[in-house]
Amino acid sequence: MVSNDTMNLSRFVEEMDQYLDYIGGPAGALALTGVAAASAFYLASRPTPQRPLVALDRQSFPLPGPELVRVSKFYKESKEGKFVSFIDKDVRTLYDSFRQGAKESNNGPCLGWRDAPGRPYQWLRYDEALLRARNLGSGLTGLGMGPGALIGIYSQNCPEWVLTEQGAYCYSMVLVPLYDTLGPDACAYIIKQADIQVVIVEDDAKANLLLDRAPRSLRRLVSIKETRPATNQRARNRGVEVLRFEDVESAGAARNAPEVPPQASDLCTVCYTSGTTGNPKGVMLTHENVIASVCSVLLQLGDHKPTRSDVMISFLPLAHMLERCCENGMYMVGGSVGFFTGDIKRLPDDMKALRPTVMPAVPRLLNRMYDKVMSEVSGSFIKRVLYNMAYSAKESELKRGIIRNNSFWDKLIFRKVQEGVGGRLRLMLVGSAPLAGNVLTFARCALGCLVVEGYGQTECCAPISLTVQGDHVPEHVGPPVACCCIKLVDVPEMEYYAINNQGEVCVKGTNVFQGYYKADDKTKETIDSDGWHHTGDVGMWLPNGTLKIIDRKKHIFKLSQGEYIVPEKIENIYIRSQYVQQVFVVGESLKSCIVAVVVPDVEVVKGWAQENHIPGTLSVLCNNPEVKKLIMDDMLGWGKDASLKSFEQVKDIYLHPDPFSVQNGLLTPTLKSKRPQLKAYFKPQIEDMYAKLT
Template sequence: MKEGLMLSMKKYIRSSADGAGKRQEKQQQQQQQRRQKRKQHRKTKVDTEKTRYNNLEDMEQYLHYIGGGAGALALTGVAAASAFYLASRPTTERLLWPIDDQALLEGPEQIRVSRFSKDCKDGKFVKHLYNDATTLYECFRRGAKISNNGRCLGWRESFNKPYQWIHYNETLLRAKNVGSGMVAMGLPAGTETFVGIYAQNCPEWIIAEQAIYCYSMVLVPLYDTLGPDACAFIIKQVDMHVVICEDDQKCNLLLDRAPKCLRRLICIKEVRPATKQRAKNRGVEIVKFSDVETLGTKNNHPEMPPKPSDLCTICYTSGTTGNPKGVMLTHENVVASFSAVMMQFGDHKLKSDDVMISFLPLAHMLERCCENAMYMEGGAVGFYSGDIRRLSDDMKALKPTISPAVPRLLNRIYDKIQSEVSRSCIKKMLFNMAMSAKENELKRGILRRNSFWDMLVFRKVQEGMGGRLRLMLVGSAPLAENVLNFTRCALGCMIVEGYGQTECCAPITLTVQGDHIPGHVGPPVSCCCVKLVDVPEMEYWANKSQGEVCVKGTNVFQGYFKDPEKTEETIDDNGWHHTGDVGMWLPNGCLKIIDRKKHIFKLSQGEYIVPEKIENIYIRSQYVQQVFVHGESLKSCIVAIVVPDVDVIKCWAQENGIPGTLSVLCNHSEVKQLIMDDMLSWGKECGLKSFEQIKDLYLHPDPFSVQNGLLTPTMKSKRPQIKSYFTPQLEDMYKKLA
């Protein structure tokens, strides 16, 4: 019994040992397989990294050297770091020319010309970039060809819907039909026919514009800030028979003061029966835009393309006093202007796969030039939905690569970010670190949006503008240096700032690729040359590189419509257009705008202010003895220094039980409110626009006089001296309004 038990136990132990040996052998095999898999995985990963990251040929040697698990871990870290660096490695912007020598200097008059076109000194200015695109009619057809009938005009019905598009060939066909329809309705083809457009940016605006060019007619844009009186003046001056209107509201605004020459309104959207009847009573016919298009399809009149020298548009400036002035521009003027700008973009030039957001008014030349440059290159233009407060929603949906901008928009973005980061110490610290890092890169000519700081701090700003912006053109009004720096850092795209006028089809100078130093508006563009002339009354001298900016070139306008006197005042006998702006040449050949020859200035939103006109209205107030209206191009509103009428104010104060000297009364809130309310009521009564009304005032007890240096011997205000004297008070008012 014992022997049998012992035998069984020996067999069990033997079998257990055999099983354990087999299990151990199996485990060893599995471990060997796992090691082989890890080794193969590491080798595959290394091969991938070698291919992806610039063929790092020493990876295998490094793997063999370090060996083991620790080596694999080290390799993973090295590979990850290498991958991130190579993917986000910064590259320096190519300089188009030395940054300290950006314009050529010619002749005793110290005329500056573009380095892109040395023949400018001989009067051979750039007229166009392509021989098959010398008019806006030809430019659009070139875009259709090189884009292979690509996307052209985009819009969306509401904020919860995507953008929809019409392509180039469809746009051209519709434009031809609309133009043919207008001819069928009795409008003669040719440059003697003027057609108005009074609408917000939309596809129909561009279709109508091209329709006008198909038959060599002249486009005259109208816009809200002109006001109904100015619109009526324009329609009458050009003897306009047809205006293409957006909607019922704009139709009624024109009907309020419709001149007898106006016979037809072509409305893009539906119009109420009451409006149609009102128009009929005034002898004006209202027709649908779509009906004109259908009529053109049936009649199919042959096109009559324009020549480069033909008048293209009359763009009325809003004016500062009196009626607006009609700036006459030819096809050559407009094509030359945006062709020269395209040269300035360098490696960032427009391409057929670019998408532009359209939100600045098409009635102004800045937007018109930007869009027509896009069409010439076959790019796509998407229109915003009409609410500027929700522009970011449109940009997120459209994802543009190109955008024009104005300081007012960029100021709003800057202020919003500053407000947000000021709420948290951590956010403020990170923001300052990010700005410092990106500014250091800008100084080295590095422009990008894939850095660590972009992902951590600026991603939200970039995505708010669609996340794909690569080029932005800023114009219309001066932009503060700190805002320009912030925008360049935050968006990580090329931002060029220009200076120009409607009389020059927008551009005169423009910053160039590789120059990220703020504080100037760049060298002249290649379609013109620029010189400065003396302004003795303001003590600006050309030999000291300061003076009035004068321009000559293929972008300079033909004159003011039916106004030879103002034309002669602006364009001299040698063809130089005198801008009225005072500039200064920087040592690097770039222009800096420092003053205005006449006492006119532009607010940050682009509106002109004539201070004397406003002062002459406010002085009617019984409480005001003297008034000085002040504004700045970096601010959106105006303020005033007021010297109260001592007798009237003291009488009012006694009646209301307010004691004190005039100095004491000037600091009294009720006195200030009384005077401001009366001034604003006078402004309203005399028709001042909202941006022409002061937003704050400072009461000063001592009158301006010849003795204290604030008046001339002829009793006129010395504006520079008054501004300098009251600088602390002016700055304080703007701080409170911010």
Template sequence: MFLASGNTETMHKVGRYLKSMIIGIIFIALIYLLLEYTGSPVGAIALASMAAAPALYFACRRTPLRPPLDLDKQSEPKGSDEIHYSKLNEDGTDVKFISHLYEDTLTIYDAVRRGAKVSNNGNMLGWRDSRDSPYQWMRYNEALSRAKNFGSGLINLGLRPGSSTLVGMYAQNCPEWVLTEHALYCYSMAIVPLYDTLGPDAVRCIVDQTEMQLAVCEEDSKVKLLLQKPSRYLRKIVCVKEVYPETYKIAADANVEIYRFEQVEKLGAEKMNKEVPPRPDNLCTICYTSGTTGNPKGVMLSHKNVIADVSAVSLQLGDHKPRSSDVMLSFLPLAHMLERTCHVVVYMQGGSIGFYSGDIRNLMEDFKALRPTITPAVPRLLNRIHDKVLSTVNGSLSKKYLFDMALSSKQRDLEKGIISRSTIWDRLVFKKVQESMGGRIRLLVVGSAPLAGNVLTFIRCALGCVIVEGYGQTECVAPATLTTPGDAKPEHVGPPLPCCAIKLVDVPEMEYYTTDGQGEICIKGTNVFMGYYKEPTKTKEVLDDDGWLHTGDVGTWLPNGTLKITDRKKHIFKLSQGEYIAPEKVENIYQSSIYVAQVFVHGESLKSCIVAVVVPDISTVKKWAQEQEIEGTVSDICANPKIKKLILDDIQDIGKSKGLKSFEQAKDIYLHPDLFSIQNGLLTPTLKSKRPQLKQYFKIQIDDMYKNLN
């Protein structure tokens, strides 16, 4: 992600200025020569205008992007297993999987120091104290100095250097999050992110499993949560912000010491410990996946894993990779690897990262204040922008007509590989959209969940910037595939990155076979994780003896060598906001309703909620119906809105009492009069739901429910 350094916007302005000068000089020279020739000022100007027109065209025309890959052949299968490799690999063998881009950057510790050098000690971390204040910046050398002081202070508090020392980090995105992470790397320690959606039980489980002695917290409420179910291992907490007196008392009762962040920095500076930089194979983080059932699993990633992945992303982006002039807005959770991968690739090139204010409702104000040039994003944010624009233009025929013309024009450019925000349509139609995100976005990386094709195309046209979409898992750092800059076709996730290979394997129970070009996605390469922490059995379930990570996702290869995600092998799916749902868990809870005989819960990665098909318990429902003087056949009862409300309210109440989160609750139901059975093909011989068949059988009803919810 790195071109020549220098401000992109300034370079474009200089380019436009030079073009104008050249055209002006040509025009004046032609007028002078033609005046001599014709003797008529009017004639000279007219002829000069005609002669200068081609120069004007060639000077102002927009040139297509130069993709780093052949868009018609982005990857090719090799061998009997039809393994797909990146075309950016030298010879397509696993020996050539990229592990680093620069010889002096083999660890995350190295990456930040390289950034300090190439940026000439430029801005690294930015924040603002309030919504009305401007961003202020910490430079690379100051950040590195503070990180070293903090790390040294942790050693003075009794932590031992080395990757067996695991330190918790429980905070929203902020400079101290990054300082803590790099403080740990100064002494080869590893960071374990904690986050709110885990819940107190899961947090306690993580602290116990990692035998975490020390955690860094952002503020008082998070300290209290750690102390709510105190672990016998946790003895010290470092807090960034002020801690209330009563919290100190709770900590003392639990035999836990509390320190302030600046106190530890000062302690480290007063007695400096010699750094112990990590090696590439050292553990850098244990990133716990939130999961849907049971305790979360700790994904162990090495420095080599992360550097391999960010290096591969940089190669894939070609001329559009980050550079030292870039500014990124950090708002996706640093507890997850997508955001942290974006941080590393920006630091490696000496770019700057500004943090959002902490309230997602004010995110667009942060965009306007920071004016970033690159940013990661999730479908939920882009869907909102898309929906807001459409709701505005749909209220006016003239606006809708102009919008459709603008979108069609820019889409034609997009299909030619031309990406621009200098057209007449950008000034008339898309300027507000661009300004809502600061007006300078040149690269946007989409991850976490699939993005609908029409939304992706709209955002590409409206923002006039390169937008790439990736696919991966925490177990392979973040992305394992990435769409190629210049590829305008949506609804695929691109070819494999040059740090890994991808193959498909049969999923006979779902009737997916590689002979038909479909199967479970398996990944092998330098970005594949070290295993689940203290979970060898679970590790073997997903990582086979040959090093292939079995993702549980089902995909198919498109003719141009890009991958399309089509299904999920395990009965777990992700909603558009990135939340995972275990439908069987929800079904088991809803099944306890006296009104429910059978239930099928369904969700889609392009939707933000789940819906359900319910077969009512006829005898119970009929009894209630008679009391309400509702008569009719079973079909009539199922179609009655009062009965639908009765059942929906009941299952939601049960779900709430059983601890289901809001996003785990069905927002609409369809009542079906006939039981699922082996005979109608909706149950297996062991009476388990055939989910693909149920999804297809109730496709019309599911589509209607989502349509009504929009």
């Protein structure tokens, strides 16, 4: 990042400050003569622009017909309504793709890890990874697991995660990831619903979390790290056997069971979404689904796609399909994947040690990077001037299709930002939640690499659309990828109509899931009779053929860190407070928390105010800090009692004296909140709350 210890910049700033003191003049043209000369050199030495792979003013192809369907331009048969399923006819499954990568890499480095911070990365090569995966899968068959069996895995990203995945594929088993944010109850529900008998666990702590609510179906835990004797005994008391990962591998090597490779149509995973209401839903994805998704992204990246010489940093959860698809794309081309040490605070240190060239990311990471740089430059006039000049120059290059990290400005201003991600990054894929346009442009300028933003869902195996190299305009998610097509469907209750290029985003293609596990009713609610998956997101087509996400059909939204919020659920809990008559919970996909507008119960609040000798009308009381604290503390107490997660609790409230009503246009005739109208009505107050929270 730009900081006081940035050698070149600090020395320059110090000398410039001294010079300004000496001449006693303002920071004008004279003070920046040297920078101007450097700028002239920079402009004279700029490289040749890269040509976009498609015309940027026509990035998708509209199919004829009334449904206004749009398809990718990166697959010529898309015009005929066909979708990419694979690139190489011999690579149709994730079993095939890993072996293809081993061949492409010539047994190069595959899985990397560090035993501790400060240590160098160690590498497992492809052939050894294949052997160990096969041994583990063979060992699982010795535990009674066979084709179609669902194997659970509950672990942070590590080499053993991938060995488990590939070991399962050797014998046509199906992987079911578990993860911390699901919570123990949801994990127990998944194990029970999927009838999971074996779960690979990372360590003693995760083993105990599963044992707390272990369903009867769970028979064995296979621990990657050592477990305590007390944990092993606790497991036995519950009828669960704890085995060591390495012991299952050894037993599998001795057993040497013949492999049973999967077919493209076979399930490779049941990926449970964290859900927003009720229990999580298991998204059934086949090998074809994943291969199609990976291949479509590789096609769209063109010359920027990963190769055998690339190294990727793995820190986003492998339990989610964004990271899973990125890693499988790396293995397909014979690239290397290095895992972070497990502590997100040490991620910069891991990246400096690994020096990745490819990196999947989420908006929250880029937001922090942006905030840190802005904080640094805001404290110094000279830093701010230099930063603005550097940003303007790099943005100008972006607009001309130039992507590089070796300019004068990169070396002077953005060197620390680039070194913070290892210094070699050439490709970043951003997804999971919306990204503010100014942050995306900053990332493209500061990192000096290709940064593409995608939109997708677990149900579509991650990608639905992806921005195109050369398109510098932010705040859209690009055209459809080659494995699917997109249409917009009317949402009349929200006044979105396809004829106006607005509506619910619906997807059809080889990346669309097979349905929800043991939940046909939920599947029918999501996939219609013509095979269109209804995402619940509202989008609009921009004139250049790219998609922009503008709303959520069911008023469910993501926070910037990717967590889903169901405001109605939270409102139904807060309304239990005796002080609350009405409440409107609101959030923004570019923010990390939620806030609320609260109409207090006039009688209860006035009664409390009188008891505490606080005078005033309800309007006056709404502006009283003590009243606000009373109501907010009580709301948070109800939220805690209802087990709301921390990100589901409001971080600020605005007290409004006048009730929402049909007459003032904030309620429907059936007395339901008109959420878009409420958000628009209280826009100043909402913006003020967020401004105070930043």
